Amino acid sequence: MNAQAHRLARTPSGIVGFDEITGGGLPTGRCSLVCGAAGAGKTLFGLTFLAEGALRFGEPGVFISFEETEAELAANVASLGYDLEQLRAANQLAVDYVRVERAEIAETGDYDLDGLFLRIGHAIRTAGARRVVLDTPESLFSSFSNAAILRAELRRLFGWLKAQGVTSVITAESGGGELTRHGLEEYVSDCVILLDQRVLDQVATRRLRVVKYRGASHGGDEYPFLIDETGVSVLALASPQLAHDVSTERVRTGAPALDDMLGGEGFWRGSSILLSGEAGTGKTTFAAQFAAAACARGEKAVYFAFEESPQQVARNMRAVGIDLQRWIDAGLLHFVASRPSSSGLETHLARMCREVERFAPDVAVVDPLFKLGGDVGGMLLRLIDYFKGRGVTALLTFAESTAETPDHAGVSSLMDAWLQARMTEAGGERQRGLLIRKARGIAHSHQIRRFELTAQGVRLLPAAPAPRLAAPSAASPARSVVNSVAVPGVAVQGSAVQGSAVQGSAVQVSAVSGSAVPNSAVPSSAVSGAAKDAGREPAADAAEVERRHAAEARKRMIEIRRRELGARIATLQSKLAQSEREADMLFARQQGAEEAAAQFRREAAEAGRHRGRT
């Protein structure tokens, strides 16, 4: 008899993620115990199990509530998007509210809970139920005085449910360090699930753990657990093995010139792309264009917006010629907007995974990636893993605090590609530049390309400045791009020479290609060099620009240092104030104690005098 022989059949719970972590759901025809403190989500777990069973798996259910009335239950599931009344009307769900008031009961001898058994049996037969939920039968312990009878009867009930061939969920309240208050876990041997809610960084975080599952090798890990208006779900994160199917397809970015920088075909499908940049560099525009391009190919895209509302993104993108509304209306683009602070990182990730699960997009945009408490790197790794496991090409934007040191939220190593959008100042104006910092498996350009946000979306300017912006030459950008792509890496220098020969602007182009050699001069100088107009004396200019930039960089560093020191001073001051308050408190307490002692001594002396007199 090995574990394999014991493997129980599974009944899908319909709870997103849960069936994945349990290898298919709850054990069919058995009782599962779902325990957790008040408010952990036990009732909603049970209701979702039943509602999904009825709606998706054609399995009617019975809900026996020992705590909440039918009206309260209806309100609870309505908040998850289920219509209890409709399910009941369709005879897909029977609800029975069992309430026993101890005050109106006298016990006069031996009894059993056959009444309850018969009620449940009747409900099962009436609905033709395959699933049963008993929501906190433990509360009967407060209704009957004979705990021994109750215990025996509950044990009999669980066995009886098994005999009925229904898959059941029994909820129980955990407390006092125990899984359940009355030790019900002793009676349920097949599957025990613990729901937990705790507060981390002032944000409530829910977790789910499979404590026990007969015949299954469950990890025993905790998984983020989520309850919101779209239901209950578990963030089932894929195993950390790197074993995804790898696509040999490419995905275009929506900006043809950028595709060209990426070997002419864009990114690998299923890759994860980080787009970092300062505020206002056009990250959202890139992201929106990326999503819109996917939709234009007939693919589905999901857009996770953490800074702006969908309406705002759509309006702003319309202004640069990207019509997102059209794709939303067509059902190809799905917007999910929420505030970073609305919940913990894990909850956000759980929600994102669930949306991906439900919408099954080809492309996902996360705009922007944000830092919240918790194990950011680990969680992001799991998210990216999740995207990859589903072949979703993901573009994640990240707002850098300063352009001086490229910042990537510590995740660049997880990413297949990293684009950086940056602002540079040259000739009295700020210009946008785009750089591919890395792109695994793609012979990509190392140039910093100027780009503009035009009425037609993101437009990358030719690698070398075109003579006239109004009518850019079609030939020259294509030429220089082809060169840089065809002969990447070390050979860039050569391409620049060739490009310069074609375009007659040798100095700027060589400046650009110079910067493309990894780890060479400060990149910003190269950008400004590239952005320069032809015809000026470039060498002196470049030096001047570099000096100015260096000075600005120093100024910024000083400013950052100043702010850091300010913050530290503030922290120290608040600590000092705290210590002073504590000292005051201790002093006051000491004074109080002394007064009390004095009082006591006076009273004792008084009493002594009394005794002396009598």
Added chain:
Amino acid sequence: MTGADAERWLLRLYIAGGSPRSQAALANLKGVCDEYLPGRYELEVIDLVAHPERARADQIVAVPTLVRRLPPPITKIIGDLSMKERVIVALDIEMTD
């Protein structure tokens, strides 16, 4: 007691088929009623095995359950009614004679 004669006991006993406990409860109840409430009570016996849907209305969980519907207030007595004194107290029968 002046009003006592007019008072009627309306009783409903929930049992589960012919189980010994149910039969004992029925016999015990009849004994008490015939002794203390002769001609003043009405007893309805509901077999939940035959009519499980009836359990809901009176919130029956334990079996046997005796419900005193009249006189008010409604009272529930669970068990096989073998503890006679408790049954008498719970039914609020006044033993004047």
